[in-house]
Amino acid sequence: MERVDVAVVGGGPAGSSAARTAAEHGADAVVFEKGVPRADRPELGPDSTDAAGFLDYWVDIAELDVEAMPEGVYQHRLDKAEFIGPSETVEVTRTGIESSYDEFGFTFHRARLDDWLRSRAEDAGAEYRVGTSVRNVETDLSGEPSHTLTLADGSEVEAEYVILADGPQRQVTMPVLDQYLPEDRAASEVLSPRTVNHIAYQEYREIPEEVFEKHNIKFWWGWMPGETAYPWIFPNRDNVGRVGLTMPIGMDIDDFDKSAYRLLREDDDQIPSGKEYIRRLLEEVYGDEYDIEEDFPVIEEGYGKSKGTETYSISSTRPIDSPTEANIAVAGGAMGTTSAFHEGGDHVAMRTGALAGEYAAEGMLHEYNEAWKEAIGDELLRNVAIADVVKDYGPDDWDKTFDVTRRILEKSTGGSLISRKTASVGVHGLKLYRSYRKTKKKFANGGYVQLRQDEYQY
Template sequence: MQRADVAIVGGGPAGSAAGYTAAKEGADAVVIEKGVPRADREGLGPDSTDAAGILDYWVDLMALDEPIPERVKLQELNAAEFIGPNETLEVTDTNLESSYPNFGFTIHRARFDDWLRERAENAGAEYRVGDAVSDIESHLTGAPSHTLTLRDGSEIRADYLVLADGPQRTITGTVLQNWLGDEHMETLSSRKANHIAYQEYRRLPEELFERDRIKFWWGYMPGHTAYPWVFPNDEPVARVGLTMPIGMDMADVENRESYRLLRPEDDRIPQGGTYIERMLEDVYPEYDLEDFPLVEDRGKTGGTETYPISSTRPIESPTVANVAVVGGAMGATSAFHEGGDHVAIRTGHIAGRLAAQNKLGAYNAEWQRAIGDEVRRNCVFADMVRGYEPDDWDTVFGLVNSVTSDDGFTPRELVYGGTTGAKLLGEYGLRKLRYWGGRYAQVREDDYAM
């Protein structure tokens, strides 16, 4: 049986980051990544969704000790557009302190993951790809340790366990269920905890390719934080995708005629591919669908990808058992803005370092100090827009447009937006208060019965 100080399940951004800091701190660290094939990567690698966008302040949140290499970047961004049925909001400044010079950038995700893996390996971590962890047995008598069984039957015994298996939590779930009650496990089940994200690589007509902005359409399709988007990849290819809740029932959709991407004949929620075709037809009516051909040598399957994305509030980890849950598996990533690489990397960095230093007990407090503001803000915004219909998005975008000054927009500016603005600001403040002191976490450390 192999021995390690720190075993990390999953080799995405969070797992690689954990392997990097654990090895850098002198621990014997092993990252186990089951490995998936991709059309745009040679050999197996992490199961990564491509061409993510990174905002300026996210770079600081990642706390990398070197710049992200240029070869990983696809486009530098100057803006994001939020498009409602009748109102469009252009945001050119995140208004959060950041050292990155532009609004952000889009990345080639496989190259990004490969770079993170190289960093971990160069620091001395072992990155094993091509074999999945199938089971974990935790021993809590005396100093905790964990025995991981891989699909090939081999075993690894480690003092510390970092769970970085992404939002589906296939292994995280089996480990946590040892210590969490059914009511908690039920809320962590992947149908409840996740949204589904579907995306296609489409070649755009040159004149429609906007290299410097990411675009989101809100109020076009029903469902909480359900929206299509376009992200620029390498010119003139864009990633056209959408996020939507899992298992929505058409019977639950009120005012269905107000959603531009629904049709009267729909007797169930359309598939992702249907939504995208309708979106392209609606947004670019002077073009035909054939003007946006699918680029089939990208992504996972013929130019398309389907992924889960975590949509719930994060969980604290059972550090008494020498276990840290990081990144998508802990639910720190957000379906509200598709963002997660920054919090995945930061939580991975913290967990790997603390495990190597035998100080994992500080993990929950440390990640909350590092990314708590970001997570709290996203949880509050996601709560506030629950139940929003198309008109509500127009109201909010119109309001923000009306109060935005040359210096940009912060929620405080809403006070200048009359009664609606003041109400929204009040609600924002109240909800933030409710999540004060880490109360945005839906599982607290005390909830684990050891």
């Protein structure tokens, strides 16, 4: 049977970063990527779905050398993010977090970023195999842990270390973790893997020159019902916008006041589809002046996964520790490291992947759970706390929050955006600040970890 030091399941940002550092640290590393067809990549490659924006301080978290990225990865400089509530809007021009990167952020071509990360791994000496899924991982703990990976074509590979980087759907990660968990803490229960609880949908549309804001990402909050339910527009190259949304699945429209949401209609008898929501958003925002289907056409050739669209299922959870005593690390989306909402995870995927690869190659994987907390703990605590504070927000709450944020930004030019000082802009500011502080305390000292390392049984 073929034998490798480090087998990596999944070849997205986490998997490629893991393979690169493992190879750089002397290990024989192989990535197994099932391969997803995309119109923007001639051959099979990793999944690469997303809206693809990076904020200033994420560059440091990812340890990303922006200058080294080949042409075509970087798309537009970002000057601001605009958050649009039902009535209030705020333009955020700084993150308030220290960073070595001078601009607010940038948008990038995700498939090309992934291809570059893959080539860096290969340049370091790792192998990247695409086109065969990993079906199963069996672990033998009788001596030094060793793993047998079974691939979809029936072949088997033995590995000393396994890094699970199969993304937020975790189809391989889940059953592997379940081997080390008691029934009542089964990963499949705790992380609800197979009942994917959110969906992301996006369309690539041409946007008229005069309204194409290439340095601005836009999000509409409180326009559609559900926790973490919002549409966005991200600028691509050539006046193409990625118009997308994320929303929970399985909601009942009768649980909501239809008149409170700008993207619902009184005669809706079910939650609209992603496609319908996007159409309504564009109608609401640009419909007075434009014929949406004619002036904002979906670009069916050369973009996305299928005819200029892509759909992605997301299982949203908090981060988890890895069963490192079994020589297994979980990294990136598979370990639940997305940002406050579902988008914004490439930086933490790259960093956790890179750490897992390095620690596996050095035979120090037992230090991985501490190492990732040290590297990205602040970011995760912030994100988990923010997501918790806003989880029950309705349209009015978003308006109040955007009003407060706008006043904070008008008042301050530097430093943290959420602080005792900035909160003094009004009653809602103070309330928001207190609730954030309290929630952060609840999740402090690793309290945001959803499956702790001491829960694994070997």
